[in-house]
Amino acid sequence: MSTKTIERSFPKITEEGLDALRERIGVKIGVTAEPWCYEATRDNIRHYAHGIGDDNPLWCVPEYAQKTRFGDVIALPSFLFTTSRIISGYVGGLPGIHAMWSGSDWNWHKTVNRNDTITTEAWLKDLVVHNTKFAGRAVQQTYHVDFFNQKGELVADADSWCFRTERDHAREQGTKYKDVKARQLRRYTDRELADAYRLYAEEKIRGAEPRYWQDVKEGEALPTMLKGPMTVTGFIAYAQGWGGLYIRANKLAWKLADAHPGLGIKNRFGIPDCPERVHWEEEFALEVGAPGAYDYGPERASWLTHHLTNWMGDDGILRNATCKIRRHNPEGDILFIKAKVKRKYVENGRHLVEIEQEARNQTDELSILGTGLVELPSRG
Template sequence: MTMEKKETIAKMSEGIISDEALQGWNQRIGASLRIGNTFNQFVSYEAIKRYVNGIGDVNPLYRDPEYAKKTRYGTLIAPPNWLYSVFPTWVLQGLPGIQAFHSGNDWKFYRPIYIYDTITPQCIFTGYDVKTSAFSGKMVIEYQRALFHNQRQELVAETDLYLVRAERSTARKKGKYSKLQLPHPWTEEEAEEVDEDVMAEEVRGDNPRYWEDVQIGEELQPVVKGVFGFTDFMAYTVGAAPVSVAAHGVQLREYKKHPAWAFRDPETGAWEPVYGVHYLKSAAKAVGVPFCYDAGAERQGWLINLLTNWIGDEGWIKKNYAEYRRFVYLSDALWLKGKVVGKYMDDEGEPCVDIETSAINQRGENTMPGQSTVILPSREKGTSPLDKRLPPEEYRGTGTPPKL
């Protein structure tokens, strides 16, 4: 008789969402939050390369210095989603033992990010709501705003975001997603079809996409990410490191100061960060999720990859909004899609296109609905969105590393 092995669940710090726990937040609304961990700030060639490798972005505008020199940028730039590698746009504050699920960003992009720029982030707590959900019962929706300035104190981008704060024990007991078959049982033929879709990616590049040529109802060539594996997630961590990642005594000293940040892995006996929910099944199950899953910033980075592919070197992402409605698990595949739903001149006379976006998994679920606005060059007007966004030539790739 074969005994079925009992699944292990990590033992994490667990808290309860109470009025007392939230009391201090009311006085902090509008306050700047201390950003304890920044990963990239200086925009080096290596920092750009690690990030675009980490999200699987093949666009030569961000990878090939010789190619970039021939564009209007004049040198290598980072993609707008590279800002996720500075810090993940949010700060974990209060409510120890209450899980934080990054659940969406609303971006506005103002200036390009040049190689050798230095980016400084700021984060502000803007409020919260208390709600109930089928996933975890009582939960808190926490709102923050992140701003990113370059070395000339120019605002490069800003984003409003929200986090879902949920009781781990309640989410685990409810088991909303426990009936999913994970990992997904791909056949060899099905997995090969995903590979073919990945390889069908198109980068518009130096062939301008003119506003006049775009039609309402037009669909973007999908960008496909998957089959999503452990190495894919590790590559993202190498490129963006959403949390502080260290080893041995360096990290242990932090865990001793902040016990709620870590747990001892029941499989190996090693200390692991709560961030381990993304790559350890025992950790994911401890927070009520049946399997390891992606990072929200990683997924929205994939979406921005779709947009930069489509707009070409002369296009500009004005706004990018997305909500993370479902988890994307290791073993999933995701089809990032877009459809043109609007076309107009904005109040500043720029030719804009509104795009409805989605991120469909192999189960047919839209894991990340969203809406974006891009600005395209106009053949008739002879304009490009870069006309008013490129800095003077003396500021293009001429920054220096910040002093320590």
């Protein structure tokens, strides 16, 4: 692993900056960067699904979806990440302070149908100061976003949060990834890869076969889902469907950097480039204290919901899902998502199943914690 970095110093978190940011709490946010997707078109839905490795025909194959109760393809729940830069980690305030997307709490109220147009309302919800192993003092910055369709109906609402960290402290004094950075480059054997890929070969999409609430047992395990091995190619595939936060080219890249001078960070050529390149440029990832180029946070939240939608089938409805990120997934990691049914109950006529999820890497290090609340069809 290369450890060559550019010598420089980054801005610090200040009390003045925090006070200014606190004044924004509860204030609706006006026009920011436009979303990657305004509409849930067939292609936009499919591109996002493929960006997380999800080939469910309910989102991807109109000929299949036309035979379901929906009559056409619908958007997978996590597609809404493409319709709001804010839910995806576009934070305000504290210029020059690194932002790491760290979790979300989603509620879905209505299906997003093909060609629905999505608009949003958002505001800063809370600021909490923490002391972390990764970067010492860090600020948890939480936003709330409401999502509406073209009829003005609320289709979903969500909170998401980023941790704002000092890049110098994370690189020089952070202890979380000390052991990871000291490791020798891992090379997988063909046998190790074959054992992992068996999970892809056996991955089952429940699809048209209903999973009835009566057939679910508390404590039962969901099938393990594989994600990875992590590659920069995979991270870019996600960005293609999701749109990224700051990925721009040529004139549009210049316009963004010109409007937000603190955004562009010079690369090895002296050219200001976006901080998002931590996801594909190992050298810069090491500068901010990460263990190497790593996956996206919303990508990981979408893997958890993919796990749930595979299990619940076409007639299930995902009502709520949470994601809490516990570590980076750097290039070379393999992730195993596991889950079990915590409880099942009936509320307001809905037959609900609460699910607990966790994902660990190839060395059993905890990467993600999640929960899901699924409404299932009931016999009779």
